[in-house]
Amino acid sequence: MTTRINMTGAALAVLVAFAAAPAHADDTLQTAPSNGWAGQNGGTKGGAGASSAATYKVNSAAQLLAAIKAQGDKPKIIKLYGTIDPTTADNGGPYKDAADQKTRLxxxxxxxxxxxxxxxxxxxxxxxLVLNGIQNVIIRNLNIVNPCDINPIWDPEDGSAGNWNSEYDGINISNSKNIWVDHNVFTDAPKTDDQLPTANGRLKQCHDAALDVKNGSDFVTVSNNRFELHQKNNLIGSSDSTTSDDGHLTVTFNNNHFLHISERAPRVRFGKVHIFNNYFEGNRAHKVYPHKYSVGVGYKAKIIMQNNAFEVAGASSCTDMVNNPGSASKSGAITDAGSLLNGAALNLAGKCSFSSAVGWTPPYSASPAAASSVKQSVLNNAGTGKISVN
Known part of the structure; x- marks a missing residue:
């Protein structure tokens, strides 16, 4: 049985998929695993429990927005297929200016x-995707092309020579709780940074972050994703001055593949962040996305790392992987156990000069695999197409 809901204007029909038993395994109703922050605070179930009338299959931006609006905060499952693009002809075409992009993107x-x-x-x-002041959301199995700001702003006081700053992340999580982001791919391709112009002597950067978590968000797990071909990837805590973030920003990164990510994988301020069994692959001499550092230990960061595998050509020491990109007087704390850099011990305690006083332990049970097995496991499991959705 199929019901068609007719929409007006640009919105096309939204097809509703009903709860007949699938012919084979379906991972749609999986909830966040217990080995990460999203498993806390009652767990993250997303739209589990949605009625058949609140389970959608959509293949356009108009249909996606209609499904979100139709259910509000009620449990809902929205299955996407094809390419979801707000700039298709039936939805207004390419962005006309900065205001139009802000409204539709x-x-x-x-x-x-x-x-x-x-x-x-x-x-x-x-x-x-913007998650602002909400809770209990699951995002899985999407190929997310990091958005490109059509109107970057020049800031002559950003850095020693000024910089172009852009808006819009692939996913922006702000003041939200119980979020699970799993088995996605984030990439700048096909518009990689080598295709961008130069102005004021600097690359006119149109990409912001792939995924950011800020403004008091909590209970977030980022797992089994592939982040690739991007400069500033994950910002946890947006500003040293946002002291209300202290005690919040509880985030787990596990089993992700960071492929040619220049920096911020992640960069942390204030947060209690657990980073385990991730595979970092890069090159300090990459022509487009040269590796600068992976984990940023910012102001009052409280980071626990376990059994990560770093394979970065040209890197030779912990300081190449773990860095404080901000003020030396505003640093944080970090510990590591079992991580490897190009097959040898990372030796964070001996080679990186950070405080180890993180002041917390994970409130959940996690049993990280040995770092020597992480590369193959992550390559086999991270990204899209690894789960079943009917």
């Missing part, structure tokens, strides 16, 4: 949502 999710791609080729392009 940001897809604002609501609480109690599972957003999941069908198959390995579902794409979200010219768009960013």
């Amino acid at each position: 940001q897809i604002r999710l609501t609480s109690n949502t599972t957003l999941i791609g069908m198959g390995s080729d579902t794409k979200l392009v010219n768009a960013g």
Whole structure:
């Protein structure tokens, strides 16, 4: 049985998928695992419990927005297929100016949502997902092309020579709780930084972050994703002055693949961040995305690392992997156990000069695999097409 809901204007029909038993395994109703922060605070279930009328299959931005609006904060499961692009002809075409981009690019999710791609080729392009002041959201199995700001702003006081600053992340999590981001791919391709112009002597950067977590967000797990071809990847805590973040920003990164990410994988301020069993692959001499550092230990960061595998050509010491990119007087704390750099012990305690006084232990049970096995495990499991969605 299929019901068609007719929409007006640019919104096309939203097809509703009903709860007949699938012919084979379906991972749509999986909830966040217990070995990460999203498993705390009652767990993260997304749209589990949604009625058949609140379970959608959509293949356009208009249909996606209609499904979100129709259910509000009620439990909902939205299955995406094809390419979701707010700039298609039936949705207004390319962005006309900065104001138009701001209005149409940001897809604002609501609480109690599972957003999941069908198959390995579902794409979200010219768009960013915004989670602001909501809770209980699952985002899985999407190929997210990091959005490109059409109007970057020049800031002559940013750095020693000024910089171009852009808006819009692939996913922006702000003041939100119980979020699970799993088995996605984030990439700048096909518009990589070598295709961007130079102005004022600097690259006119149009990309912001792939995924940021800020403004008091808590209980977030980022797992089994592939982050590739990007400069500033994950910012946890947006500013040294946002002291209200202290005691919040509880985030787990596990089993992710960071491929040619220049920096911020992640950069942390204030947060209690657990980083385990991730595979970092890069090159200090990469022509487009040269590796600068991976984990940024910012102001009052409280980071626990375990059994990560760093394979970065040209890197020779812990300081190449773990860095404080901000003021030396505003640093944080970090510990590591079992991580490897190019097959040898990272030796964070001996080679990186950070405080180890993180002041917390994970409130959940995690049993990280040995770092020597992380590369193959992550390559086998991270990214899209590894889960079943009917």
